[in-house]
Amino acid sequence: xxxxxPLRVALLGAGSVGAQVARLLTENKVELAARVGAELELVGIxxxxxxxxxxxxxxxxxxxxxxxxxxxxxxxxxxxGGIEPARTYILQALTxxxxxxxxxxxxxxxxxxxxxxxxxxxxxxxYFEASVGGAIPIIRPLRESLAGxxxxxxxxxxxxxxxxxxxxxxxxxxxxxxxxxxAQDLGYAEADPTADIEAYDAAQKAAILASLAxxxxxxxxxxxxxxxxxxxxxxxxxARRDGLVIKLLxxxxxxxxxxxxxxxxxxxVYPALIPLEHPLASVRGAFNAVFVEAEAxxxxxxxxxxxxxxxxxxxxxxxxxxxxxxxVAGGPGLADSVHAEFETLGIDRVFTQYQITIEVxxxxxxxxxxxxxxxxxxxxxxxxxxxxxxxxxxxxxTATLEVGTHRATDAALSTVVEVLxxxxxxxxxxxxxxxEGV
Amino acid sequence: xxxxxPLRVALLGAGSVGAQVARLLTENKVELAARVGAELELVGIxxxxxxxxxxxxxxxxxxxxxxxxxxxxxxxxxxxGGIEPARTYILQALTxxxxxxxxxxxxxxxxxxxxxxxxxxxxxxxYFEASVGGAIPIIRPLRESLAGxxxxxxxxxxxxxxxxxxxxxxxxxxxxxxxxxxAQDLGYAEADPTADIEAYDAAQKAAILASLAxxxxxxxxxxxxxxxxxxxxxxxxxARRDGLVIKLLxxxxxxxxxxxxxxxxxxxVYPALIPLEHPLASVRGAFNAVFVEAEAxxxxxxxxxxxxxxxxxxxxxxxxxxxxxxxVAGGPGLADSVHAEFETLGIDRVFTQYQITIEVxxxxxxxxxxxxxxxxxxxxxxxxxxxxxxxxxxxxxTATLEVGTHRATDAALSTVVEVLxxxxxxxxxxxxxxxEGV
Numbered sequence: 006x007x008x009x010x011p012l013r014v015a016l017l018g019a020g021s022v023g024a025q026v027a028r029l030l031t032e033n034k035v036e037l038a039a040r041v042g043a044e045l046e047l048v049g050i051x052x053x054x055x056x057x058x059x060x061x062x063x064x065x066x067x068x069x070x071x072x073x074x075x076x077x078x079x080x081x082x083x084x085x086g087g088i089e090p091a092r093t094y095i096l097q098a099l100t101x102x103x104x105x106x107x108x109x110x111x112x113x114x115x116x117x118x119x120x121x122x123x124x125x126x127x128x129x130x131x132y133f134e135a136s137v138g139g140a141i142p143i144i145r146p147l148r149e150s151l152a153g154x155x156x157x158x159x160x161x162x163x164x165x166x167x168x169x170x171x172x173x174x175x176x177x178x179x180x181x182x183x184x185x186x187x188a189q190d191l192g193y194a195e196a197d198p199t200a201d202i203e204a205y206d207a208a209q210k211a212a213i214l215a216s217l218a219x220x221x222x223x224x225x226x227x228x229x230x231x232x233x234x235x236x237x238x239x240x241x242x243x244a245r246r247d248g249l250v251i252k253l254l255x256x257x258x259x260x261x262x263x264x265x266x267x268x269x270x271x272x273x274v275y276p277a278l279i280p281l282e283h284p285l286a287s288v289r290g291a292f293n294a295v296f297v298e299a300e301a302x303x304x305x306x307x308x309x310x311x312x313x314x315x316x317x318x319x320x321x322x323x324x325x326x327x328x329x330x331x332x333v334a335g336g337p338g339l340a341d342s343v344h345a346e347f348e349t350l351g352i353d354r355v356f357t358q359y360q361i362t363i364e365v366x367x368x369x370x371x372x373x374x375x376x377x378x379x380x381x382x383x384x385x386x387x388x389x390x391x392x393x394x395x396x397x398x399x400x401x402x403t404a405t406l407e408v409g410t411h412r413a414t415d416a417a418l419s420t421v422v423e424v425l426x427x428x429x430x431x432x433x434x435x436x437x438x439x440x441e442g443v
Numbered sequence: 444x445x446x447x448x449p450l451r452v453a454l455l456g457a458g459s460v461g462a463q464v465a466r467l468l469t470e471n472k473v474e475l476a477a478r479v480g481a482e483l484e485l486v487g488i489x490x491x492x493x494x495x496x497x498x499x500x501x502x503x504x505x506x507x508x509x510x511x512x513x514x515x516x517x518x519x520x521x522x523x524g525g526i527e528p529a530r531t532y533i534l535q536a537l538t539x540x541x542x543x544x545x546x547x548x549x550x551x552x553x554x555x556x557x558x559x560x561x562x563x564x565x566x567x568x569x570y571f572e573a574s575v576g577g578a579i580p581i582i583r584p585l586r587e588s589l590a591g592x593x594x595x596x597x598x599x600x601x602x603x604x605x606x607x608x609x610x611x612x613x614x615x616x617x618x619x620x621x622x623x624x625x626a627q628d629l630g631y632a633e634a635d636p637t638a639d640i641e642a643y644d645a646a647q648k649a650a651i652l653a654s655l656a657x658x659x660x661x662x663x664x665x666x667x668x669x670x671x672x673x674x675x676x677x678x679x680x681x682a683r684r685d686g687l688v689i690k691l692l693x694x695x696x697x698x699x700x701x702x703x704x705x706x707x708x709x710x711x712v713y714p715a716l717i718p719l720e721h722p723l724a725s726v727r728g729a730f731n732a733v734f735v736e737a738e739a740x741x742x743x744x745x746x747x748x749x750x751x752x753x754x755x756x757x758x759x760x761x762x763x764x765x766x767x768x769x770x771v772a773g774g775p776g777l778a779d780s781v782h783a784e785f786e787t788l789g790i791d792r793v794f795t796q797y798q799i800t801i802e803v804x805x806x807x808x809x810x811x812x813x814x815x816x817x818x819x820x821x822x823x824x825x826x827x828x829x830x831x832x833x834x835x836x837x838x839x840x841t842a843t844l845e846v847g848t849h850r851a852t853d854a855a856l857s858t859v860v861e862v863l864x865x866x867x868x869x870x871x872x873x874x875x876x877x878x879e880g881v
Contacts, residue, residue: 145584335772
C-alpha cells in the first residue's frame with residue numbers, strides 16, 4: 006500500500022558505492038516502495054566534477070550543487086568519504102531535518118560526537134551500517150538486538166585488505182611485500198596502502214564499534230594501533246607449527262578497575278596470534294568478521310564481505326528502508342538514548358599474553374637468566390622451547406628461545422621485552438606478538 | 444531521561460528461558476529504563492502450576508490467571524512453548540492491543556499467518572528473534588538490514604543438538620547412537636530426541652526463515668525433511684577422505700521457472716556434505732550458524748549459541764527494548780508491509796548433487812552399465828572411484844563404486860538411485876547423500 010507522498014532521497018557521491026546505490030534504488034523501486042509504504046525518489050546525485058565518465062549513473066541526476074540538493078531532501082545518503090565537505094554537508098542535512106545515512110567511518114570516528122549531538126538535538130536520525138564491515142549487519146545488532154544485553158568484548162577482522170595479505174602470507178608462503186603487491190594488483194589494496202596496512206582504517210572502525218558497544222565516546226587518538234608491516238614469514242611458520250594463525254584484530258573490551266586505577270575500556274588494533282579453532286581463524290581472503298562476547302548472548306559472530314560497491318550499497322539500502330519507514334510512520338530511530346562515560350585506557354592497562362622469540366648465547370645459565378627477567382616483572386611463563394642453532398652439523402653458539410607467557414598487563418610484558426633487549430646474553434629479539442582468543 | 448509511564452510487561456512461562464528473562468529484567472532495570480525512556484515493570488509471570496519449585500523466579504509475581512495478566516499488559520512475552528494455550532494467549536494479547544514477543548517456533552511455523560494477520564489488523568507488533576538461532580540476531584537482519592536487498596539462498600545449521608551429534612561422530616569416531624547418548628547425558632538432547640534428530644525442529648525454523656527471506660507464507664507440511672538417524676560412521680570417514688563434512692542443513696532458496704513449471708521456493712532440511720572450506724563447516728559442537736546469500740550483500744554468516752536460557756533471553760530482551768521504544772515513541776514496527784506469493788515446491792524441483800556409494804559385482808562391464816543408468820536419466824557424473832574388495836589377499840568378487848554427480852534435479856537423481864537398486868549387478872547401495880555449498 007502506497008499511502009504517503011514520495012520521499013526525496015539525495016545521494017552525495019557517485020563512486021563505486023554511490024553508483025551501486027543509484028542502481029539498486031532504480032532496479033528495486035517497486036519492491037522498496039511496497040516495503041516502505043512510500044515511493045523513494047532519487048532526486049539528485051552531488052558530485053565534484055560533472056566531466057568525469059560515470060557509466061551506469063543517470064547523468065540527468067548529477068549536480069555540483071550539493072547544498073541545494075540537501076535542502077530539498079527527506080533523506081541524505083553520504084558516500085563521498087573524507088572529512089570535508091562530507092562533515093559540513095551532513096551537518097547541513099541534519100539541521101534541515103533530513104535523516105542521514107553515511108558509510109563514512111573516518112568522519113564518524115573523528116567527528117562522531119558533534120554529528121550525533123546535532124542529530125539528537127534536532128530529532129533527526131543517523132544511520133551508518135555501511136561504515137563498518139560493508140554488507141555485514143553489525144551496527145544494527147549492536148544498537149538493537151543486543152540492546153537488552155551487555156557487551157563485554159568485541160574482536161573483529163574489520164579490514165579486508167590486511168586479512169587478504171595475511172591469509173596469502175600464510176597459505177602461499179609469500180613475503181609481506183609480495184602479498185601486498187598481489188593485493189594491489191587485484192585492487193584490494195590502494196596504490197598508497199598506508200591506511201590499511203598501518204591499521205588506520207581498522208582503528209576508525211574499532212572506535213565506532215566500541216562507542217556503540219559501550220555507549221560511550223571513544224577518541225580516535227586513544228585507539229592503540231599497530232599495523233602488519235613487520236609481520237614476517239618466520240612468524241607465520243612458527244604460528245602454524247603451534248596451531249595458531251596471525252590476524253589483524255580490532256579489539257574493544259571492558260577493563261575492570263584495579264586497586265589504584267579506575268575501570269574503563271580498551272580499544273586497540275594489532276596483529277595477534279589466535280588458535281586455529283577460533284571462529285575468526287577461518288575468515289579467509291578479503292572477508293571480514295566481528296566476534297562479540299555478550300553477558301547473556303554468549304559468543305556471536307557476524308561474517309561477510311567487508312567492502313565492495315554492491316555490498317556496501319546493500320547495507321545502505323537496509324538503512325534507507327528503516328529511515329524511510331520512520332518518515333512514513335514516525336516513531337523511534339536507532340539512536341541510543343543512554344550514554345555511559347567510560348575512559349578509553351592506554352595499552353598498558355590491557356591484560357594479554359605475549360609470544361616472544363629470542364636469540365640467546367648458547368651457554369649454561371642463560372635460560373635461568375631469561376626466566377628470572379620474566380618473573381622479576383610478575384610475568385609468568387606458560388611455555389618455553391629452546392632450540393640450539395646448528396650450521397654444517399655444528400652448534401653455532403646461539404640458541405633460539407620461544408617463550409609464551411601467561412596473561413599479564415601489557416605494561417609488564419613490554420617492560421620484560423625492554424629488559425631482555427638490554428641483556429648481554431640476548432643477541433636479538435626476533436619476534437614479539439600478542440596472543441588472543443585463547 | 445524517563446518521561447513516559449512505566450510499561451507493563453507480562454511473562455508467560457517460567458522455564459529456563461522465562462527465568463532468565465525475569466532475572467535480566469530485574470538486574471538490568473536501570474539500564475533498560477534509560478535505554479527505552481520508560482520503566483519496564485514485570486507485572487506478572489503466568490504458570491500452569493504454582494507448586495513447582497522455581498529457584499530465582501520472584502514467587503510473588505507468579506499467577507495461574509494468564510488471561511487477566513495479559514489484559515493488563517502493554518507487552519506480552521510468551522516463552523511457554525507448544526501450540527496451545529500459547530496460540531490463544533498470543534491472539535488475546537494482540538486483540539487487547541499489546542505487542543507480543545515470542546520464542547515459539549512451533550507456533551509460528553504452524554499458525555504464523557493467523558497471528559501475523561491479526562497483528563497487522565489491530566496494528567500491534569510481533570517480535571520473534573528468539574524463535575530461530577537463540578541469541579543469534581538473524582530475524583532482525585532479515586527483516587531490516589537486508590530490507591533493500593534480495594535474498595537468494597539461506598543455508599543454516601539451526602539445530603544445536605544434531606550439530607553436536609554430527610560433530611562428535613566426526614571428531615571422535617562415535618556411532619550415531621553413542622553420540623546421541625552423550626548429547627542426552629550433557630542435556631543437549633531430550634529423553635525423547637525425535638524433534639531434533641528427525642529434524643522437525645529444524646524444519647520449523649527453516650519455514651520461519653524462508654517466510655521472512657521471501658516475504659511469503661510457507662506451509663510447514665511443504666518443508667522437505669530428513670533427519671540424521673541414518674548417518675553412519677562410514678559416511679563420516681568417506682566425507683573426511685574427500686575434504687568434506689556432514690552437517691544437517693536447513694536450506695531455503697528460490698527456484699527459477701522451467702519451460703513447464705512455475706517459479707517458486709524450496710524449503711528443506713537434510714544432512715548433506717559440505718566442503719571443509721565452507722564457513723558452515725567450522726561450526727562446531729552445539730553452535731548454530733545461518734549462511735545467507737543476497738544479491739547485493741553477497742555472502743553473510745551469523746554465528747552463535749542456538750539455544751540456552753540466558754542466550755534466548757538475550758534475544759528476547761533485544762526485542763523487548765524495540766517493542767518498548769515503539770510504545771514510547773510510536774512509529775513503525777518490524778513487520779513487513781509487502782507480501783509475495785511464492786509456492787513452496789517439492790524436493791523433486793530442487794537442483795542438487797548426490798554422492799552415491801554402491802556395492803557392485805566385480806566383473807567387466809559393470810561400470811559401463813552403472814554409468815549408462817546415470818546418463819539415461821540425464822545425470823552427469825563428476826567423479827567416480829572404483830575399489831575392488833579384497834579379503835585375505837583375494838578379491839571378493841564385489842567392488843565399491845563411489846559416484847559423485849554434477850547438479851541435476853532431485854527427481855532425476857532419486858530415479859537413478861531407484862533404478863540402480865533394481866539392477867542385478869548392484870548388490871547394495873550403502874550411501875546416498877546430497878552435496879551442498881560447492
